[in-house]
Amino acid sequence: MPRPSAYTESNLNxxxxxxxxxxxxxxxxxxxxLQVSEVSIRKYLSVLENEGVLIRxxxxxxxxxxxxxxxxxxxxxxxxxxxxxxxxASAAAQLIQPGARIVVxxxxxxxxxxxxLQQIEGLVVMTNSLPIANALTQKxxxxxxxxxxxxxxxxxxxxxxxxxxKMIQSYNFEMAFxxxxxxxxxxxxxxxxxxxxxxxxxxxxxxxxxxxxxSDKLFKKMPNIELSWMKIxxxxxxxxxxxxxxxxxxxxxxxxxxxxxxxx
Numbered sequence: 043m044p045r046p047s048a049y050t051e052s053n054l055n056x057x058x059x060x061x062x063x064x065x066x067x068x069x070x071x072x073x074x075x076l077q078v079s080e081v082s083i084r085k086y087l088s089v090l091e092n093e094g095v096l097i098r099x100x101x102x103x104x105x106x107x108x109x110x111x112x113x114x115x116x117x118x119x120x121x122x123x124x125x126x127x128x129x130x131a132s133a134a135a136q137l138i139q140p141g142a143r144i145v146v147x148x149x150x151x152x153x154x155x156x157x158x159l160q161q162i163e164g165l166v167v168m169t170n171s172l173p174i175a176n177a178l179t180q181k182x183x184x185x186x187x188x189x190x191x192x193x194x195x196x197x198x199x200x201x202x203x204x205x206x207x208k209m210i211q212s213y214n215f216e217m218a219f220x221x222x223x224x225x226x227x228x229x230x231x232x233x234x235x236x237x238x239x240x241x242x243x244x245x246x247x248x249x250x251x252x253x254x255x256x257s258d259k260l261f262k263k264m265p266n267i268e269l270s271w272m273k274i275x276x277x278x279x280x281x282x283x284x285x286x287x288x289x290x291x292x293x294x295x296x297x298x299x300x301x302x303x304x305x306x
Contacts, residue, residue: 050082053076053078053082054086054089054090056076057072057083057086057090058090058095059263061090061095061096061104061105066102066104066105067096067102067103068101069083069084069087069101069102070101071102072086072102087102087103090103091103125303126256126303127154129280129302129303130151130255130278130279130301131151131155131158131254132158133278133299133301134155134219134252134278134299135155135158135159135162137217137252137276137278138158138162138165140162140163140164140165141163141164141165141166142162142165142166142217143165143166143213143214143215143216143217144165144167144168144215144216144217144219144248145167145168145210145213145215145217145219145244145247145248146159146168146169146174146218146219147169147171147218147221147240148169148174148199149171149220149221150221151255151256152171152174152221152254153171153174154254155219156174156177156178159178159182160182160183161183162183163184164183164184164185165182165186166185166188167185167187167188168187168188168189168209168210168215169187169189170189170190170192170200170201170202170240171199172199172200172201173199175187175189188213189201190205190206190209190210191205191206192206192207192209193205193206203240206240206243207239207240207243210240210243210244210247211243211246211247213247214247214248215244215247215248215249216248216249216250217248217250217251218244218248218251218252219252219254220241220244220245220251220252220253220254220269221253221254222253222254222255222259222268223259223262223264224260224262224264225255225259225260225262226260226264227260227287227291229267229271230269230272230273230274231253231255231267231268231269231274232263232264232265232266232267232268233264233266233268241268241269242268242269245269245273245274246273250275250276251269251274251275251276252274252275252278253276253277253278254278254279255277255278255279256279256280257279257280257283257287257300260287271291271294271295271296272294272295274296275296276296276297277291277297277299279299279300279301280300280301280302280303281300281301282303283298
């Protein structure tokens with residue numbers, strides 16, 4: 043299917059940015075937000091599907107990479123082969139001492155912590171990610187695994203909602219490990235998703251909050267603030283982060299760890 047004419051290109055780009063940031067969209071929501079008919083929205087989604095950006099679903103679409111990632115995580119021993127995320131997770135895992143109490147959010151980057159967590163003795167790990175919890179129960183060094191409970195989200199393979207929040211709030215952790223869809227130098231971590239409460243609850247329940255995010259997240263503009271820099275103890279990222287960006291983030295009292303990218 044050919045791309046729309048120039049006067050509708052802005053709508054197509056808006057849809058693309060939305061789904062890349064949030065991971066999924068519905069036809070109705072896009073129609074309401076862009077003030078475009080649902081028929082036109084479906085045509086836009088077809089264009090983006092042909093370009094390999096998304097996969098159509100009933101009533102909407104999901105970003106292609108996210109769907110593939112969810113399938114991969116349904117097999118606990120499999121982590122997608124991303125050297126940047128793997129290097130970031132390796133550096134973040136070095137912050138964890140044996141016997142530590144940690145909470146781990148679901149997400150593509152935090153999932154790369156799994157093989158490192160499996161090697162640390164005596165951890166107490168709470169997570170809302172079913173694949174992470176499942177893998178740790180099968181292969182770990184005397185770890186105590188806690189599930190957050192809540193409402194099951196099949197796309198992210200995780201639990202969300204108020205019950206998850208209440209469960210996490212009842213514990214005290216030394217560290218919270220969370221990812222980020224975007225980074226804003228003046229504000230903190232950002233996302234297209236309007237439901238940001240669970241990450242905030244994890245941060246509040248922990249003595250330290252460690253964010254795992256690739257440096258290119260600085261170029262992804264998201265409308266919703268998830269965690270302000272004031273809530274973040276450490277940002278673990280790759281060494282492609284510019285010195286200027288690193289300095290700006292450090293001004294908020296955030297420790298910035300830039301790890302080299304480790305290839306296979």
